Amino acid sequence: MEQTDIVCPFCGCLCDDLEASVEDGHITGLKNACAVSRSKFLNHGKHRVESAFIDNEPVSIEDSVQAAIDILSHAKRPLIYGLSSTECGAISKAIEIAEVTGGIVDNTASVCHGPTILALQQVGESKASLGDIMNRADLVVFWGANPTAAHLRHITRYSVMPKGMYVEGRKGRKVIAVDVRKTGTARFADKFVQVEPNSDYELLQTLRAIVRGEELEATEVAGIKMEDIKALAAEMAKAKYGVVFFGLGLTQSEGRHMNIDAAVGLVAELNRKTKFVLTPMRGHYNVAGANTVATWQTGYPYAIDFSKGYPRYNPGEFTAVDLMASGEVDAAIIIGSDPGATFPADAAKHLTKIPVITLEQKITPTTMLSKIVIPVATAGVETEGTAYRMDGIALRLSKIVDPPEGVYSDEHILDMILRGLKEAAQ
């Protein structure tokens, strides 16, 4: 059987043109997918969590859910974390669990584009859909972003190669890469601007001043000669429609949200002369959905504390790395994420000191450190759901094959836990 128009649940591109061949309940072929997507679809059955576990002993799903309810209902400050690699229905239930337990809910945005959100809340954003960019952009800037390693079809499907309504594909677009190293994207670009590490803020503010028409005394900024910065500013200003796609090169280096603040300032300045937009290169396929669902349910996108009975938002205080490093939380439930493999070691260590419940498809460092592991189905392969693309467009994920027998979706397990918590509270 052939299935078409499948949305890929790997990265924030959510490519929606995949085609799969399915025989006897197995995916036997895949078209239009990138190498990572192929790995996800064709290996979804490998290295699975093969049962529910409590203290490494196999148990039934029901027993593992009951043990999770016991831990969460007795915790004083539970953390609900992850949510970027699952679908929106599960995210919604997880946020409700935080509310019922008086806990904290955070998603992986806090360690990827959290600083972007912080900046955009302060200074706003000039944004567009990837479709609009494909149809109109004649200047594409990748700043601290390397789609040739992290968003493998971004260049070919959305931003550079496709023929747009008003642009002639690759020939009609100039591509500039700004990075600290010569990435695959930098090698592909028409122009590579090499910025010194931790100096993006200075370069962005210098460009902003030049676009505004300020005269500067410096002869070199961020390791780049002033005449080259002026040439870059002129190139940006003369575009008919420019876009800055920015990545973790800006959010994970010194300056963090202030780098994004400066990027927004530059784009705002360019909009006095031409049309310019900026778009964060969101990593996990539904991290944008985690922010969206959290915002419509609580008013805030991440780092949300319910200990007072109502939602409070404070990145730096209610964000997972800070809570782990300070040892503040006394239990955690992890969904659609692997903090054991993604947090700095001295924050990840706290996972070994508290009871951790993890919903996972595969064996991960976090499942290895968890008291309770509950196997779940892979959203977008074994269950349906909704996810948000990096530009905020919602797309429907498909179910292509059945999950392993007796394995439920994240949403189903979270609903079981939520019902148990509500009963325990009565």
Add this chain to the structure above:
Amino acid sequence: MTKIEVILISGRTAKQGIGLEEGKSSDSYFDSVNHIMLSPDDVETLGIKEKDRVRVTTATGKVTVNWVTDKNLDPGLVFFPYGPWANQVYGSGTGSTGMPVMKGIAAIVEKGKGKVLTLEEVVNTLREDA
């Protein structure tokens, strides 16, 4: 023994993405994240050979890993794919933003002694009694 001062940049690679989607307990994931990438000049300065290990030390941690040459890197710039090995050398300070710094970190690289820990071993270093 030669030590070099470098700036450490972490990030994704396509191999890491392929490996993690196969499974983090797979050989493909292990091989994709347990090494650093060095410029040819830095390899020469360190005098390291193919089977040698390197030790990466920052203000907050140290780790022994494999290495590969990346001719696109400038001397003094080292790339470390995201993963449990790289996490050993990041600090958890977020400057009240929620985000630890994972790019642009000062580090020392030298020829390393000992072996590269397996995934299970590196996870076990996180345990309290480790």
